[in-house]
Amino acid sequence: MGVNHENNPSEIQSPMEAVVDTKGECKTDLLEKVLARFWEKEAVHIKNAKTEPATSKGTNFTSDVWRVNFTYTVDDGKDPHTDCVVVKTRPSCEETRKLMHTKTAFTNEIFAYEHVIPALSFHVGVPLRVPQFYHGNDNSIVFEDMQKRSFKTINKKLAVEWNQVWSAIEEMAKLHAASIVMKKTAPEKFEALTNSIIRIPVEDTEPLGDRQRNALDTILKVLEESKTPEATKLIDMLKPISQNAWLRQKDIIDDEVPIRVINHGSVWINNLLYRNDMITLLDWQHIVYSSPAHDLSFFLYVNIDTDFLANKKQKLVDFYLSNLHQFIFDGCVNKITAEELNELLKPLTSEWINAELKRFSIYGFMMAQWITPVFYWSEAVFQTIAEKGGLENMSVEDRMKHMTSDQRDRMIKLTKLFAEESK
Template sequence: MFTCKFPTYRPRPNMAAASTQLIKNKQVDRSTLEGILGMFWNAEVTVSDVQLEPATSRGNNFISDAWRIKFEHTKKRRPQTVCTVRVEGDAYARKYTTIRRDGIRKSIFVKSRPEDEEHNALMHTDIAFKNEILAYEKVLMALDVYSNGPLRVPTYVYGNPTTVILEDMANKYFECMNRKYVISWNQVWSPIREMAKLHAASIVMKKLNKPYFEEMIKQITQVPLSETIKLAEKQASTIDTTIELLRVRNEPNAQEYIETLKELKEKAWNKQREIINKEAPVMVVNHGNFWINNLLYRNDLSMLLDWQHIVYSSPATDLCFFLYVNFATAFLTNQREALLSYYLMHLHQSIYDVCTERQMNISDIDGLLEPLTYEWIDSELKRCSLCGYMMAQWINPIFYWSEAVFDMMEKVGGMENMSVEQRLENMTSEQKDRVIQLTKVFMNEYREN
């Protein structure tokens, strides 16, 4: 076994040039934009014709505002095309491409701190931005060295406590896929392979470079924090809607489901934190917010973004989030075994590829693969099912609600302040069916846990 030393992130020079908040009062600070791009390109930059527009539709962002800045620019010298980093003392480490400078052309994607300070306090925006910057500047760079292929993420341009800037993937023809629900394998295979690649890199890195790995994960702060009572209340209020829907629809086993949900309501938030924080047989770096809203697609190829909820936990943390939040319940039910097997196949393959490239002993490779069985991931998914179900309940309305409903929600101060009758009145029949079917899927998993 060998040890590796990774370069420690140091702020880029002239950071003061970009210390001002980039977007304020829905206006772009041009000098700040020039400073950021100047640092990124290592050039004197002048921008013109700056345009700001929302990058996502309403209701899609829970922590930050998402913007697209379009601009024209000139710069005095040609930038370096590729900047690379190699792990010191590791003969098998490939070069990791940290920055593709020519990928930034006429627009950038910007996540900015909302101006509503009450919202920032509620969502722990400061910690979320810190986590995302940590992910791009350190964690993903480190894990990529232990991956069997580059981790697919956008080029990171810049980050500070109020702003995170990434390349605009629309310039490379990446776009959002139908986010209402997953109904086919073409929406699944690439994200699951990326998930398996990320988790496998954690397993291998922990084996080969444990001191650095442990130091790295200590810097991650889980969001949201367990003491956030208001968030717990917001999420728990969604259960009231489901209970009333079950009662009105008089579904088979409705009373049994209602009793279980009533029992879960007050403790669901803390139980989720306990599930995520529990020491599990296998622990990995999880994306933490793995659903289609945080994926971009080009044809069937996917790319991961939004690392604000990065967390060290069981691999099922990502898996249950992905399966519950977006998957059509019929697809999830019919393909469950195939989905878990597909994840396992790529988890094994990713670990094996990296370990053999590094000429590890067969016994050591077998030791890493041995606990990663179907029984293990099936059991972990059931254990974590509450997390996926509760997040699905919470996120579900944005797939269906109109602008008018969002207006109503804002006027009353949030969905939790809408009456159950108001919520049911604004739910489409399709949305109601999904909630009922998702509850049935969850109850089957939860009973077996």
């Protein structure tokens, strides 16, 4: 039996309005109520609230993100302090809300912060690194600004550095291990969590599949223009999967394989904040119960330099597995017998995860090709796309005009990787 989102007393049911409106104006009375409740104060009084975009254009698909800086006092009104929060709001464009199923996305993210993350952190014995969650409803989510703790985004146009790769993989292993431990030691509670993650029916996601096919059309054009014998082979490989690629990915994600975990669902560079080599994970709107290869394939294909991935993939996989085993071991100490622990770890082999990564290769590849433009395009290009009514309304030729040589090179190399892994 799943958790009832609507009647759960731990959720803040009011205010239901967005804390920041579609024009980027903060409703200070609502933010005061949110903070007073979270800080357990009689009253919070805010002055000089200033709102600014917290992200650049083209880096968010299911929400607008704002940073609110303000001065405040509590209760007696003495000793003013300064603070800031980040507020996610549903996009003002109704078409985008419908296309991206933002109401479901917000519901799942609130559920993740209030239930999934605390439960998994408890069972693995180590907190998952996420921002402090203050409040969420259908229209906005308020949480800690991680810049206060010196966490920052990194340049998407640069490859993720070696030391930064390890940190992200370690955090993924922690997340996945927590699911395995909880499923073993508290199976009914774990089933309640997974049953409460809202899944969007496949037929309702078909417009997103159309957008992804547009990305594939662009790849085919890039390969065609490269005019090499190798490109011709890659074109012959890609054309047959064009029409059913989206459904194939959905089937792969939904397969009831023996080992499934709660995945973050969108581990890409825009949802990672770094402090030196340490990451924190943002944007839990796309949590999904699936194979661990869901997160791992997405991360490897989308974020990592293609040459680096081709040469170091097995080392990355081995590092993931060693951390997965260690977190499971630490989470199960004094909870299950040594024999039970050995049986739990036994199937988690290099052969298993490599087979899963091969099965998920089309997913990692297609998501990478879909997201790749964000790594290269400027805000001016995104403005042009907006004027055209979206990328799907641009012809392949129009899209090609905005493509850099680095972007073309990455697209071709990603296709080669996919061809090799999917053999």
